[in-house]
Every structure is written in structure tokens, then in C-alpha cells.
Amino acid sequence: MNDALILRSEAGVATVTLNRPELHNAFDDALMQALTARFRALAADRSVRVIVLAAAGKSFSAGADLVWMKRMAGYSYAENLADAGLLGDMLDAIHAAPQPVIARVQGAAFGGGVGLVAACDIALGTERASFCLSEVKLGIVPAMISPYLVQRIGPGAARRYSLTAERFDAATAQRLGLLAEVYPDEAALDAALADLCARLEQNSPAALAACKGLYDAVAGAPAALRAETQRRIAEIRVSPEGQEGIAAFLAKRPPNWQGD
Numbered sequence: 001m002n003d004a005l006i007l008r009s010e011a012g013v014a015t016v017t018l019n020r021p022e023l024h025n026a027f028d029d030a031l032m033q034a035l036t037a038r039f040r041a042l043a044a045d046r047s048v049r050v051i052v053l054a055a056a057g058k059s060f061s062a063g064a065d066l067v068w069m070k071r072m073a074g075y076s077y078a079e080n081l082a083d084a085g086l087l088g089d090m091l092d093a094i095h096a097a098p099q100p101v102i103a104r105v106q107g108a109a110f111g112g113g114v115g116l117v118a119a120c121d122i123a124l125g126t127e128r129a130s131f132c133l134s135e136v137k138l139g140i141v142p143a144m145i146s147p148y149l150v151q152r153i154g155p156g157a158a159r160r161y162s163l164t165a166e167r168f169d170a171a172t173a174q175r176l177g178l179l180a181e182v183y184p185d186e187a188a189l190d191a192a193l194a195d196l197c198a199r200l201e202q203n204s205p206a207a208l209a210a211c212k213g214l215y216d217a218v219a220g221a222p223a224a225l226r227a228e229t230q231r232r233i234a235e236i237r238v239s240p241e242g243q244e245g246i247a248a249f250l251a252k253r254p255p256n257w258q259g260d
Contacts, residue, residue, distance in 0.1 A: 005034050006056075012049035013197045014042050021057025027112065028068035029083065032090045039093035049201045051097055052193065053120055054104040060129065063111025066250075072237065073246045080234035087112060087144045088226050094119040095148065095222060098209035100200045104193055105129045105170075105179065106186055115145025117178060118152040119222075121212065124196070125179045126189050129170040133162045139245025139255060143233035147222030153177050 006017040016038055018025040027035070042048050055061060064072075075083060094101055094116065103117045105125035110132045117123045117131075133149075135142045142149065142162055149158040153176040161168065173179040183189040200208070216222075236242045241257065248255040 004031050005038060007038060009048070012047065012201055013052060014045075014048045014050070015052040015054055016042070018053075018055040018061060021055075021059070023065060024059035024062035024108070025055045025057065025113070026062040026065040026068075027090075028065040029086050031065075032086045036086075036089045036093045039090075039097055043093070043097040043099070046205075048099055049205060050197045051099050051101045052104055052197070053094065053101060053116065055106065057107070058128075059107040059113075060103075060105045060109040061113030061116055062108070063113045063134075069246060070250060073243070073250065075237070077234050077238050080237045081230055084144055084230040084233045085226075087115075088230060091115055091119045091144060091148060092223050092226070098212065099205070100208055100212075102193065102196065104189065106189065108132075110134055111142065112145060114178075115142070115148055118145060118148035122196070123179050124181050124183070124189055124193055125170050125173065126183055126186055127170050129173065129179065129182070130167055131161075131169075131173055131178065132165060132167040134165050136163065137165050137245070138249050139239070139241040139243075139257075140236050141233065143229040143236075146229060147220075147225045151219050151222060 004018070004020050006019045008015045008017070016035070018027070020026065020031070039051070042051055072080070072083060100122065101120045103120040103123035105117055105123055107126075107128055108130045109117055111134050114131050114133055133142050146158065146162075157176045170179060170182045174182050181192060183192055237246075241255075244257075245255050
């Protein structure tokens with residue numbers, strides 16, 4: 001799992017890179033635990049002033065890993081509840097880090113991958129970046145990532161894209177507030193990212209941490225909804241349509257609610 005997560009630190013900036021390009025940086029329980037541990041360690045490191053969450057290859061993150069989904073298909077309600085807690089831990093570790101966390105979004109983000117972007121403080125992307133909240137196609141809901149989505153793009157947009165499961169591009173993501181800025185290519189993205197990191201490093205670390213806490217207090221901290229979102233995703237995963245949706249996806253067939 002160490003190879004699936006790369007850490008590089010330079011001049012106060014720690015870059016955590018998802019490194020499963022052959023799987024479009026999809027995550028499973030092991031990677032979620034590793035990412036949680038990495039962010040918690042960085043949060044406690046006073047030499048780290050900014051954290052960048054990046055991804056190798058052409059995709060940012062496809063969300064849930066296929067092998068992990070196959071295991072989840074047979075989980076009980078209690079197992080689903082615990083499993084959802086792993087995703088909640090990962091998102092909370094990213095969002096709650098006292099340092100500014102920047103997402104470097106060079107490609108597609110689906111499902112939980114969109115949640116990774118939303119959990120960060122700032123997201124910069126290329127024109128190739130695209131997004132999709134695809135959960136309802138599988139008979140489930142984006143429960144654990146929903147508080148971060150609502151905080152970032154608002155309830156109206158979160159509701160629309162969660163219901164339609166339509167794919168939207170980088171320009172739309174910028175208009176919604178999911179991406180702060182969009183650049184033509186990765187070279188331009190990295191230049192802007194370096195400038196942003198340098199700017200953030202000029203600010204008071206204590207004030208930055210307090211500022212993050214301030215806006216969670218004003219807007220409502222996503223962590224406060226952990227128990228509710230875990231319950232909801234566990235319930236729908238074990239529901240008849242949740243089971244049918246996952247089974248249909250794994251079998252590469254239409255789910256029964258689509259008819260002929």
C-alpha cells in the first residue's frame with residue numbers, strides 16, 4: 001500500500017499523491033486508512049505549512065475500487081456502517097488538517113473522488129478535469145461526501161448533480177465553486193500551485209488553522225453529520241435496490257429498475 005500513496009516534502013509543502021494510475025486512483029479500505037494516517041501525521045507536523053493532494057496518471061480518482069466494491073456487496077448493515085466510517089475518517093482527516101489543503105485536479109473525479117476534492121480547502125484543476133456524482137446509478141447515495149459538497153457548492157447544485165448523475169466539466173466546476181481556478185494544462189496548473197503555496201506560507205499558521213475552524217463553525221462542520229451520513233449509506237447499501245445496483249454494476253448489466 002506504500003506504493004499507492006507517495007509523500008514528497010519540500011520547503012514546508014507536503015504533497016500526498018494517489019499512485020494507482022492503472023486503477024484511476026480508485027480507493028479501497030487499505031488506501032483510505034493509509035490516507036487517513038498520512039494526513040493525521042502531517043496535521044501534527046509543525047514544519048508542514050501547506051498540504052497538496054495530488055494524483056498520478058490521467059485521472060484524479062474514480063472513487064471506490066472495484067475489488068473493494070465486490071467485497072462490500074456482501075457486507076451486513078453493521079459491516080457497512082463500519083466501512084462507511086473509514087471513508088468518513090479519511091474525509092475528516094483531510095478537511096480537519098490545520099494547514100491549508102489544496103487539491104491538484106488534473107483529470108476525472110467520480111463518486112468519492114469528488115468528495116476528496118470537496119474536502120480540501122482549495123482546488124485547482126486543468127481543463128481536462130471532469131466530475132460525476134454517479135452513486136444513484138448504483139442504487140446508493142453520496143452520503144459521506146454530501147456535507148463537504150454542500151459546504152463547497154451549495155445544496156441546490158449538490159442536489160442537482162447527485163440526482164442526475166450527469167458528468168460536468170472543469171468550467172462548470174469552477175462556476176459552482178468546486179474548483180477555484182482552471183488552467184489549460186498541467187504545466188500552468190503547477191506554476192499556479194507553486195505561487196499559491198508560496199502565498200499561503202506567508203500567512204500565520206495559527207491564524208490559518210483558526211480561519212478554517214471559523215468557517216466550519218459558521219457554515220456547519222461536516223464532521224458533525226458523521227453518524228447520520230454513515231447510517232444513511234449503510235441502510236441504502238443493504239436495501240434491495242442498493243444490492244441490485246451494485247450487483248448489476250459488477251455484472252456489467254442494466255439494473256432491474258431500468259426495465260428493457
